[in-house]
Amino acid sequence: MSRNAEVAERLEEIADLYEAKDVGYKPNMYRRAASNVRDYPEAIEDLAEEGLDAVTEIDQVGDSIGEKIVEYIETGSIERLEELRDEFPVRMQELTSVEGVGPKTAGELYQKLGIQNLDDLEEAARNQEIRELEGFGAKTEENILDHIEFARQAQERDLLGDGRPLADDVKAFLTDVEDVERVEIAGSTRRWRPTIGDIDVLVASDAGESVGEALTEWDRVEETIEIGPTKTSVRASGIRVDLRVVVDEEFGSALQYFTGSADHNITLRNYALRKDLKVNEYGVFDVSDVEDPESGQRVGERLASETEEAVYDALDLPWIPPEIREDRGEVEAAQNDALPDLVTLDDYRGDLHTHTDWSDGDYTLEEMLDAAEERGYDYYAVTDHGEGPGVFGDTGLADDDVLDQLDAVEAEAADRDVEVFTGIETNVDADGNVVEVSDDVLAGVDIVVASPHSGLGEDGGDQTDRLVAAIEHEHVDVLGHPTGRLINDRPAMELDPSELGAAAAEHGVALEINSNPHRLDLWGELVKVAVEEGATVTVNTDAHSPSEFGYTEYGVHTARRGWCEPDDVLNTWDVDEVRDFLG
Structure with missing residues (x-):
């Protein structure tokens, strides 16, 4: 990076x-x-x-x-x-x-x-x-x-978007350290939580202090907090990095333990105890013949520890993806062979919410389409802002501007390898009205993203009715960043994800997972509830520049945190299926 x-x-x-x-x-x-x-x-x-x-x-x-x-x-x-x-x-x-x-x-x-x-x-x-x-x-x-x-x-937690690139960097650095046998990211960063407290990195090595000393020489380190044979902590680019070193034989069980979450581990431990097994950071142990299983960390016969897969297998469970280890029913689903087949980045076919310099984007239509083609997208939507509150610098498009852009998009899209959808992002006002763009114009574009940009619940209160009203609008295809939150900057509006999901399913409207690391809106818990109600979600970057297409990774992992399978995510469908959905 x-x-x-x-x-x-x-x-x-x-x-x-x-x-x-x-x-x-x-x-x-x-x-x-x-x-x-x-x-x-x-x-x-x-x-x-x-x-x-x-x-x-x-x-x-x-x-x-x-x-x-x-x-x-x-x-x-x-x-x-x-x-x-x-x-x-x-x-x-x-x-x-x-x-x-x-x-x-x-x-x-x-x-x-x-x-x-x-x-x-x-x-x-x-x-x-x-x-x-x-x-x-x-x-x-x-x-x-x-x-x-x-x-x-x-102030207590950093954005995943700040922590994840740093975690990838430290992993790459440690991979090249001579005494390191294996290295993986752990903790909330590996689970792709929207915010992280610190970065946990796990290394297999017989030379822990040497590896710790090597970490302190990393050029991103600003401060060494502690250094030792099993744990070294530094501050890099303003974020605390905790390095833990274990022997290679126990790497898998340590990775499972330090990935968490704490609640997942507690449920897993209680499940193991019912089978006369003990699971901890040192392995899975058969303690059926042990008089006092709590007499030591490694008591009993060790059944597994080298890999995570072996740890779960010793418990007679399939491997559980890190993103869903939040104690939201995943252990029970694993017991019943009912874990979801989670969506992956390879399933992703195109972005359905992006901006150009026609409104508040930083790059031209041509540049954004070039970048979409370079990423190999099957389809791509241009959804610049309509006029209205919440649009940076009053750059939203009036009706005539939208019509002019439609002509420009169609001309620029000709003879390209990517299917281009015309679109608009319009504001959802405090009463749920889709405002500032006329119905005639909305009817003429391929995709309408309706997003709350103003009146974002400053006075409190449930905003579900407002959002459902927008979903019920005949031309709306996507409800964009539904809660309006900006992580660590603006709190989310209150809403009922079950009611929102049911309304979206009924009216054929996709609920957005906005992939921008400052938003990640909807997020995992809400996505899971909405999808259980039959809603389709769409993972979009809201990109204002080509570099922001990279946010897709955050959105896909957020969908995974919501237990989404490929069919739940509009962006995994082929172009004809997407067109049918958009109507």
């Missing part, structure tokens, strides 16, 4: 700090550069090695920003960023995770009240100090106080 996202984050931090200083043009300049670095197809570290001229080939990256990129790759820091951090010693990411607090507001709160972190912010709000500042007021202060607890919880 490249370091593009890591560098982009540093540029975005510079942008935030410049905004806190109220510097006019620089924040947008750095944000545009950050976006282009993140999306650039080549590894930024390779460009930096070639020199400044190679780095400045990236659009919106001039000499000044390019020099900072090279400086970061070569030294691990940026002098100007450190200066800005000294000027504004605030936990910017922490403060801006509170709804209504942007970088400029965070800068003002620091300068006027000395607020540096969430504790300071909460104390000032409770003491009613914020309302006394010009431009704030009691309502703003109350809103900040209402959202602090959610922001505090958000």
